[in-house]
Amino acid sequence: MRPDDRRYLPSHEWAKLDDETVLVGITDFAVKELSSGNEGDLVYCDMPEVGRLVAQGETFGEIESVKAVADLNCPVAGEIIEINAEIEEHLEVLSQDPWRKGWLIRVKPESTSLDHLLDAEAYEALLEKSEH
Amino acid sequence: MAGADRGPTARPPVPSFEMKQTSLHDVHAALGAKLVDFAGWHMPVQYGPILDEVRCVRERVGLFDLGHMGRVWVSGPDALAFVDHVVTCYTAKIPLGSIRYGLLCRENGSPIDDLLVYRQEDGIFLVVNASNTDEDLAWMRAHTAGFDVTIEDQTIELAMLALQGQASAAVLSKLTDYDLAGLGYYKFAFGTVCGLPDVRISRTGYTGEDGFEVYFPDGESERVWNELLAAGESEGLAPIGLGARDTLRLEAGMALFGHEIDAEHNPIEAGLNFAVSFKEEKGDWIGREPLLRVKENPRRKLIGITTDGKRVPRQGYELYKDDQAIGRVCSGAVSPTIGKNIGSAYLPVDLAVAGESVDLDIRGKRQACTVVDLPFYSRTRK
Numbered sequence: 001m002r003p004d005d006r007r008y009l010p011s012h013e014w015a016k017l018d019d020e021t022v023l024v025g026i027t028d029f030a031v032k033e034l035s036s037g038n039e040g041d042l043v044y045c046d047m048p049e050v051g052r053l054v055a056q057g058e059t060f061g062e063i064e065s066v067k068a069v070a071d072l073n074c075p076v077a078g079e080i081i082e083i084n085a086e087i088e089e090h091l092e093v094l095s096q097d098p099w100r101k102g103w104l105i106r107v108k109p110e111s112t113s114l115d116h117l118l119d120a121e122a123y124e125a126l127l128e129k130s131e132h
Numbered sequence: 133m134a135g136a137d138r139g140p141t142a143r144p145p146v147p148s149f150e151m152k153q154t155s156l157h158d159v160h161a162a163l164g165a166k167l168v169d170f171a172g173w174h175m176p177v178q179y180g181p182i183l184d185e186v187r188c189v190r191e192r193v194g195l196f197d198l199g200h201m202g203r204v205w206v207s208g209p210d211a212l213a214f215v216d217h218v219v220t221c222y223t224a225k226i227p228l229g230s231i232r233y234g235l236l237c238r239e240n241g242s243p244i245d246d247l248l249v250y251r252q253e254d255g256i257f258l259v260v261n262a263s264n265t266d267e268d269l270a271w272m273r274a275h276t277a278g279f280d281v282t283i284e285d286q287t288i289e290l291a292m293l294a295l296q297g298q299a300s301a302a303v304l305s306k307l308t309d310y311d312l313a314g315l316g317y318y319k320f321a322f323g324t325v326c327g328l329p330d331v332r333i334s335r336t337g338y339t340g341e342d343g344f345e346v347y348f349p350d351g352e353s354e355r356v357w358n359e360l361l362a363a364g365e366s367e368g369l370a371p372i373g374l375g376a377r378d379t380l381r382l383e384a385g386m387a388l389f390g391h392e393i394d395a396e397h398n399p400i401e402a403g404l405n406f407a408v409s410f411k412e413e414k415g416d417w418i419g420r421e422p423l424l425r426v427k428e429n430p431r432r433k434l435i436g437i438t439t440d441g442k443r444v445p446r447q448g449y450e451l452y453k454d455d456q457a458i459g460r461v462c463s464g465a466v467s468p469t470i471g472k473n474i475g476s477a478y479l480p481v482d483l484a485v486a487g488e489s490v491d492l493d494i495r496g497k498r499q500a501c502t503v504v505d506l507p508f509y510s511r512t513r514k
Binding site: 036037041043044046062064066067069 | 182
């Protein structure tokens with residue numbers, strides 16, 4: 001079971017409330033799909049500028065592996081107030097700890113409600129469906 | 133990650149029921165391979181990290197299942213004349229026991245596929261791309277009028293494995309009585325391999341390394357695969373997926389249908405002149421006249437690009453010279469051999485010059501690239 005302290009997008013991003021802000025990252029499933037389970041297969045993460053406004057679901061960056069590129073979509077609308085700069089140089093963090101150290105951006109959201117997103121149970125059900 | 137459909141590793145992980153499999157499918161799965169849809173076949177894209185697999189072939193030796201490739205046998209009294217009529221290379225000039233690279237083109241000179249042509253006494257053996265096998269067969273069968281020829285699809289009944297890398301001969305020689313030292317590059321012969329008589333042994337490959345491709349009855353696939361892996365253990369032999377194969381062939385400057393060549397990109401501008409014969413003695417062949425005109429006045433040229441930036445060139449990305457869009461990327465890869473990210477692209481002939489600086493556009497962000505001559509890597513020309 002994935003952490004139930006946060007919500008999910010069907011495109012495998014997570015959003016977690018942290019005081020009045022929202023941390024955004026990608027799930028272990030996303031990392032595994034992209035890297036085929038090999039942390040060295042991730043080659044680049046394109047991060048947004050701090051201060052950028054994003055709509056809910058908007059692409060804020062891209063993550064690239066040896067053989068594929070994937071969009072990074074923002075689960076909530078708001079202003080990007082911080083990026084995890086460590087990720088750009090240490091993509092292996094995403095493989096090692098996608099839930100905490102592997103956060104990508106911090107958003108000051110228009111609303112702190114995450115009700116429009118999947119809960120852990122619904123996200124698990126989605127993964128199960130895609131694996132069968 | 134909604135854009136995850138932009139790369140081959142991001143295809144659905146689950147095989148649809150109509151996907152074809154080679155008889156080694158379950159062996160790959162048991163080895164932990166990641167299997168993806170490749171031209172309608174459920175094939176191993178990698179067993180481990182792709183870059184490690186590339187290095188394994190460059191430094192040691194790798195084993196590939198190529199059971200998805202199309203194998204076609206053309207025989208009959210007019211086999212030679214027929215093949216010369218449909219392919220670009222001069223088949224009648226190929227010495228017996230030798231192989232040439234060629235293309236199958238439409239009347240307007242646009243390629244349907246590229247292929248290897250094996251000439252032997254009793255017929256011509258063709259190896260074509262998995263993605264085009266059906267179209268190739270239909271095209272050839274539609275153009276047999278006036279030729280006494282039989283075209284046979286042997287894809288299913290034959291297995292095809294490739295051993296690639298400098299230790300290939302050392303590995304294969306443990307399992308065959310054929311004297312591999314006497315078999316030159318782009319030559320083939322029949323010999324006993326793993327106790328199987330008359331195995332087609334071909335000194336060819338798609339990696340830029342020395343190596344062999346072997347063809348034998350499909351029912352023996354698993355045994356031969358396992359015996360090769362065991363025989364190559366001391367040489368560091370490992371199974372290699374199609375992901376590394378794509379990087380290896382791009383480093384070696386080899387074209388891939390659907391990337392460097394397709395309906396929009398002809399063999400002349402792709403730099404494949406060596407595979408296109410305009411000799412009178414070859415006779416008229418399908419696509420000859422339009423390609424002759426291209427040869428006299430090419431507009432574009434296929435070149436390589438390298439970049440020190442972190443972004444990887446990908447098929448379809450646009451290239452710019454200042455504000456002018458000048459071409460698109462055909463293929464791209466992280467190249468462990470070159471130590472840079474690399475790509476191939478068509479550029480106008482005046483810009484297709486080694487040393488020229490161009491920009492790669494990735495959704496509005498620019499990354500500097502340098503034009504280089506192909507290939508990126510040659511084992512004989514370091």
